[in-house]
Amino acid sequence: MSSRETVLGRVRRALADVPRAERPEQTPLDRAYLRVHGRRSPRETAKLLAAHLTDYRAHVHHSTPESLPETIAELLARRGSRSVVTPAGVPQEWLPMDVEQVRDSATLTPLDLDAVDSVVTGCAVAVAETGTLVLDASADQGRRRITLVPDHHICVVRVPEQVVDSVPLALERLDPARPQTWISGPSATSDIELDRVEGVHGPRTLDVVLVGAQGWDAPDAT
Amino acid sequence: MSVTYLGMPPFPEAAETSTRDERLRGNLRHATRTIRNKRAGAVAELADWSALRTAGAQVKDRTLRHLDHYLEQLEASVTAAGGTVHWAVDAREANQIVTRLVRETGEREVVKVKSMATQEIGLNEALARAGISAYETDLAELIVQLGDDHPSHILVPAIHRNRGEIRDIFRKRMGRWGRPAPEGLSDRPAELAEAARLHLREKFLNAKVGISGANFMVAESGTLVVVESEGNGRMCLTLPETLISVVGIEKVVPTWRDLEVFLQLLPRSSTAERMNPYTSTWTGTTDSDGPRDFHLVLLDNGRTDTLADRVGRQTLRCIRCSACLNVCPVYERAGGHAYGSPYPGPIGAILTPQLDSMETGLDASLPYASSLCGACYEMCPVAIDIPEVLVHLRERVVQGGTATVRGQRTTVRPAKGHAAERAAMRAASWTFDHPRVLRTGEGFAARARRLMPRRLPGPGRAWTDTRDVPQVPAESFRDWWRRTRGPSASAPAGDSTTGADGTGQREDTR
Numbered sequence: 135m136s137s138r139e140t141v142l143g144r145v146r147r148a149l150a151d152v153p154r155a156e157r158p159e160q161t162p163l164d165r166a167y168l169r170v171h172g173r174r175s176p177r178e179t180a181k182l183l184a185a186h187l188t189d190y191r192a193h194v195h196h197s198t199p200e201s202l203p204e205t206i207a208e209l210l211a212r213r214g215s216r217s218v219v220t221p222a223g224v225p226q227e228w229l230p231m232d233v234e235q236v237r238d239s240a241t242l243t244p245l246d247l248d249a250v251d252s253v254v255t256g257c258a259v260a261v262a263e264t265g266t267l268v269l270d271a272s273a274d275q276g277r278r279r280i281t282l283v284p285d286h287h288i289c290v291v292r293v294p295e296q297v298v299d300s301v302p303l304a305l306e307r308l309d310p311a312r313p314q315t316w317i318s319g320p321s322a323t324s325d326i327e328l329d330r331v332e333g334v335h336g337p338r339t340l341d342v343v344l345v346g347a348q349g350w351d352a353p354d355a356t
Numbered sequence: 357m358s359v360t361y362l363g364m365p366p367f368p369e370a371a372e373t374s375t376r377d378e379r380l381r382g383n384l385r386h387a388t389r390t391i392r393n394k395r396a397g398a399v400a401e402l403a404d405w406s407a408l409r410t411a412g413a414q415v416k417d418r419t420l421r422h423l424d425h426y427l428e429q430l431e432a433s434v435t436a437a438g439g440t441v442h443w444a445v446d447a448r449e450a451n452q453i454v455t456r457l458v459r460e461t462g463e464r465e466v467v468k469v470k471s472m473a474t475q476e477i478g479l480n481e482a483l484a485r486a487g488i489s490a491y492e493t494d495l496a497e498l499i500v501q502l503g504d505d506h507p508s509h510i511l512v513p514a515i516h517r518n519r520g521e522i523r524d525i526f527r528k529r530m531g532r533w534g535r536p537a538p539e540g541l542s543d544r545p546a547e548l549a550e551a552a553r554l555h556l557r558e559k560f561l562n563a564k565v566g567i568s569g570a571n572f573m574v575a576e577s578g579t580l581v582v583v584e585s586e587g588n589g590r591m592c593l594t595l596p597e598t599l600i601s602v603v604g605i606e607k608v609v610p611t612w613r614d615l616e617v618f619l620q621l622l623p624r625s626s627t628a629e630r631m632n633p634y635t636s637t638w639t640g641t642t643d644s645d646g647p648r649d650f651h652l653v654l655l656d657n658g659r660t661d662t663l664a665d666r667v668g669r670q671t672l673r674c675i676r677c678s679a680c681l682n683v684c685p686v687y688e689r690a691g692g693h694a695y696g697s698p699y700p701g702p703i704g705a706i707l708t709p710q711l712d713s714m715e716t717g718l719d720a721s722l723p724y725a726s727s728l729c730g731a732c733y734e735m736c737p738v739a740i741d742i743p744e745v746l747v748h749l750r751e752r753v754v755q756g757g758t759a760t761v762r763g764q765r766t767t768v769r770p771a772k773g774h775a776a777e778r779a780a781m782r783a784a785s786w787t788f789d790h791p792r793v794l795r796t797g798e799g800f801a802a803r804a805r806r807l808m809p810r811r812l813p814g815p816g817r818a819w820t821d822t823r824d825v826p827q828v829p830a831e832s833f834r835d836w837w838r839r840t841r842g843p844s845a846s847a848p849a850g851d852s853t854t855g856a857d858g859t860g861q862r863e864d865t866r
Contacts, residue, residue, distance in 0.1 A: 136443070137442075137443040137444060137445045137449060138443040140443075140445050140656075140763070141427075141443050141445060141605065141654070141656045141660065142424050142427065142428070143763070144656065144660035144661075144664075144760075144763040145423045145424045145427070145605075145660050145663065146424050147660075147664065147760075147763070148660050148661070148663040148664035148760060149421065149422075149423065149424070149663065151666060152421050152422070156421070156422075157422075158418055158421070158422040158425060158426075158610065161414070161417060161418040161421055161422075162414055163411065163414045163415060163418055164407075164410060164411060164414065165411055166404070166407040166410070166411070167404040167407040167408045167411055167617070167620075168403070168404045168407075171401070171402060171403065171404070186630060190629075190630075190633070240644040244560070244561040244562075244595050245561050245562075248557075248561055261631075263630065264623075264630040264631035265630060265631065266631045271642070271645055277594075277644065277645040277646075278590065278593075278594045278636075278645055278646060279594050279595060279645075279646075282587065282590050282591065282594060282595075283561075301616050301619050301620050301631075302613075302616040305612060305613060305615055305616050305619075306613075310574060310577035310579040310612045310637065310639055311437070311577065311579075311639050312639075312642075313636075313637065313638045313639070313642050313645060313646060314635075314636070314637040314638075315590065315634065315635070315636055316619075316631070316634065316635035316636075316637075317633065317634060318629070318630070318631040318632065318633050318634075319633050320633065321585065321586050321587035321633050321634065322585050322586070322633050323495045323549055323585055323586045324512065324585070324627065325494070325495040325496035325499070325512055325513075325514060325549075326495070326514075326519055326522055326545040326548055326549070327383070327386065327387065327518060327519055327545065328386075328387050328390045328391060328512065328515075329519075329545040331545050331546045331549040333549070333553075334495065334549055334552070334553055334585075334586035334587055334588070335493075335553060335556065335557075335560070335586050335587035335588050335590070335591055336586070336587025336590060336633070336634060337587075
């Protein structure tokens with residue numbers, strides 16, 4: 135008998151008390167929990183996202199589609215970055231001319247990526263309640279490794295359309311077949327006396343640019 | 357092969373030493389208090405916590421009641437997504453499978469994400485015997501590995517070490533495994549973390565094989581989920597060409613949607629954050645993104661035996677958050693090592709003996725490593741009634757009975773060392789059934805009360821080491837009743853209704 139048969143046989147014998155006719159959906163499951171914690175306007179949701187990102191030591195910046203290249207250029211300059219890697223779906227126009235641009239491709243090795251200063255990507259969805267950015271390897275986000283090896287990540291979030299309130303709402307928008315990375319602040323550890331240290335193996339600096347059309351977040355827009 | 361470490365003494369012996377270690381107790385007091393307070397804040401943010409907790413328990417119960425169905429579904433979806441599924445009945449088989457898979461790649465080194473399952477099966481040791489070096493990449497696991505030590509906490513395995521000890525370990529040992537610690541390394545946590553970053557970086561960038569566990573496996577989509585903080589998980593899951601994940605069969609959840617429950621429960625219970633810094637999900641393999649080969653090793657190793665026990669089954673809901681450790685008064689004083697396995701604290705006290713079929717003296721002592729205060733149950737995000745399981749396992753220790761051991765219904769004998777307790781309980785039970793004997797005994801005890809020692813002799817001494825012998829009153833309740841109400845009072849004194857042989861009659865309890 136194969137180990138597969140052994141294990142499944144043991145599972146079935148162990149469950150002798152479960153009626154044979156019982157289907158999984160017949161066991162009780164009460165999803166009485168909330169889909170969203172609180173009621174917010176899109177503007178309030180974006181504000182909460184910014185607050186929670188900041189809370190976990192990401193740096194939040196605001197921009198408009200027109201001024202985005204300027205914002206990115208400034209962030210790269212502030213950091214002193216001389217090279218930046220981007221996935222195919224990030225428009226070339228986002229990036230300043232005076233920085234070496236590396237387009238991601240399957241031929242880039244981890245060591246190549248290690249030599250690059252920064253990475254610029256979009257995101258799939260952002261979660262306000264938890265301060266989370268989700269990347270799902272779409273064209274403007276690229277392979278998982280490009281947002282991992284370089285030490286500086288600039289992530290562009292389109293507000294309000296890419297921001298949801300909660301984890302349940304984020305999962306609804308995502309396709310499990312795509313590889314995903316959920317990012318909540320830069321990498322961190324609390325392994326030494328529970329003292330939080332930001333920046334271990336992932337990018338030690340995370341800049342988040344919230345991009346919205348001019349005036350989208352004016353109070354009367356709600 | 358047992359889940360407990362070789363040669364570990366029973367819990368009380370180990371705890372006798374560890375509770376006297378002032379430094380350990382200081383480290384633990386600080387750590388558990390800090391994280392308890394943080395967790396309370398993180399949980400208080402969610403008004404629906406108790407509804408989430410109920411749903412978490414229910415999703416797990418649904419899965420466990422139909423585990424065969426979900427495992428087959430998972431196998432099919434992982435395979436369809438390009439992964440290869442292996443089944444391991446026990447630790448030995450899992451280690452053999454992983455060793456073979458690594459050998460087939462031709463590599464002699466692997467990088468590892470912190471994983472409870474691979475700790476449980478002793479994978480690193482098994483790989484070492486096959487000439488393969490496994491590098492732990494979680495900072496705390498690295499500290500444990502470099503220090504030739506055992507983990508003492510599920511979430512923060514090096515919690516028993518303070519910064520000075522960690523600096524010493526890094527200075528002395530890093531060089532043996534790879535890049536040495538920087539000159540003049542101080543004991544500042546940020547500097548220590550930087551030393552670990554540099555030490556591990558070259559290993560990540562050159563790694564060809566990664567080994568992980570998983571926090572969740574989604575049956576419907578074949579998606580695996582790893583929740584972490586440092587980015588070492590992402591490194592191991594995405595840079596190597598081959599990824600091998602060893603996961604307990606109870607880690608499956610039915611649907612992608614079910615993650616909405618656990619991705620809220622786990623981080624807040626575990627690290628006490630709204631969300632942990634990094635969560636990775638992957639489904640089989642993806643062209644040019646991440647490993648080309650993905651192997652999933654589904655591990656039983658005592659889980660089906662645990663599943664067969666209707667009281668013990670709930671143990672398999674555990675999502676390894678470690679909230680129960682941080683509130684446990686016994687854990688806080690005894691420390692993780694006294695539990696003798698990778699699973700310390702309240703969850704370890706019920707999980708280890710069940711995975712092990714209670715085969716070692718340590719296993720039999722673990723259900724007693726508790727004051728039954730119930731704080732663990734209250735904290736548990738999937739509502740495992742740990743005290744209930746502890747008491748149930750104590751029954752098994754003392755009385756034996758039927759249990760499933762390696763898939764077979766077996767009559768288990770009471771554990772060694774409980775003969776006196778069992779004899780005493782049996783004698784007590786017989787005596788309570790025979791009122792005349794009870795009365796005679798009580799009268800005798802009352803007359804001899806001044807002769808009662810403060811500490812019991814012989815095997816009873818262990819009991820009185822930490823307790824006072826109860827005082828025997830001058831008069832038993834039954835004698836008092838008789839004296840004050842007279843022999844004809846509607847007697848709870850059973851004698852009048854008891855036959856001459858004294859059998860079969862219970863006291864009237866009205």
